[in-house]
Amino acid sequence: MTASIAWFRQDLRLSDQAAVAAATHEGPWIGVYVLDDDAxxxxxxxxxxxxWLHHSLTALGETIRERGGRLVLRRGDAVAEVRAVADAIGAKTVHAIRHYEPWWQAAEEALAKHLDLRIYEGGRLAAPEGVLTGSHTRYRVFTPFWRALKEQMPPSTPHPAPSAFTAPHVAIEGDKLSDWDLLPTKPNWAKGFDIWTPGEVGAREALADFLPKIEDYDHDRNMPAIDGTSRLSPHLHFGEVSPAYVWHRAAKHSRAKAEPWLREVAWRDFAANVIDILPDYGRRNGREAYDHFRWRTGSAADRDFDAWTQGRTGYPIVDAGMRELWATGVMHNRVRMIAASFLIKHLLIDWRRGERWFWDTLVDADYGNNAVNWQWVAGTGIDSNPFGRIMAPLVQSRKFDAGDYIREWVPELRGLEGDAIHDPHEAGCAPDDYPEPLIGHREARERALAAAGK
Structure with missing residues (x-):
């Protein structure tokens, strides 16, 4: 019986994984993951x-082996390496989940010229090109996209993982995961990442932990000091759990009260829709009017950017978020918006510099989500906040009761009580080792509006 390949990318699971199911039904198969940094x-x-990838691949490889299969790791050009494995085992067919990142779409097109590439949906709630307006065009604004997507819900019922696999009896070489040096060592800046459990089991545990909180999500998601978010975003990004699975579990738990969270899951679909329409959205403004915006550059802007990355802006809510990000690989969603707005509108630094920093420091960094979120905050996106809507960090900090969150991540301020924690300099009680604000809010607002010609 001819063997086939299951090509893994950001779909590192066995349950509700259509490519794995198809390969298993067909007969013997080899799983292939290629670390392709150049594409x-x-x-x-x-x-x-x-x-995260190191630990997720470890978990996936172990599960596949336990069920009689094999995961081959290669590094290099994804198309070339998949073809090489196919040649080695005599495979003509490759099964894969569809991806919407432009480099993966290019790889799929190239591979299909050489092998029978069978693409399946499974990374989103619905295929974005199937969520259309009444005139059969693509949506560029989220709210009507969400309404149209809901009409197609629920997604298909998730199917369980096959209980056993058959691997072809062919000797084939693969890389050792440890040789990829994915884990930091000198220094080991990931010590705080032990809050995470990458892999399919960890994804399901995270969902189970979150479901009892889902009824309060609409309120708690905005409160940095409350553990009210799902922490599922990296699991969804790496495909360790399918959107269909989380939809069905959440809806079963509380369909009406789950909708605010399901709307956030649908945002991933909208982001995939945007990059499918505009593949260069990660580097190009969605609104051409901003192509000539005068972002600050030069040494002063560089110093401000460095202070922002280090959590030394003098705004406690911003600094807490940036330090949480560095320590844990994640930042509370409300604080992400505040920190991004601060960089863009208080410091007048190009959103793309912030996107780059988040790309390297977030465990859940996703091309579509990152680009859409940053452009939404910047006002440059096809669906975005107006540039003139400038978040006031001090107001946001008080409004969403971020005191204990700040005390956790800005230890030099832990001794402050009451409202002083939000603006210690104004209260006259900032410790000597906490920096002065890079710029006052009123001054920053006036400068930003002037730059935008408002």
């Missing part, structure tokens, strides 16, 4: 993602 260019897997 993605500037969006090669970032540092924090590499840590």
């Amino acid at each position: 993605a260019g500037a969006w090669a897997t970032g540092g924090a993602q590499r840590w």
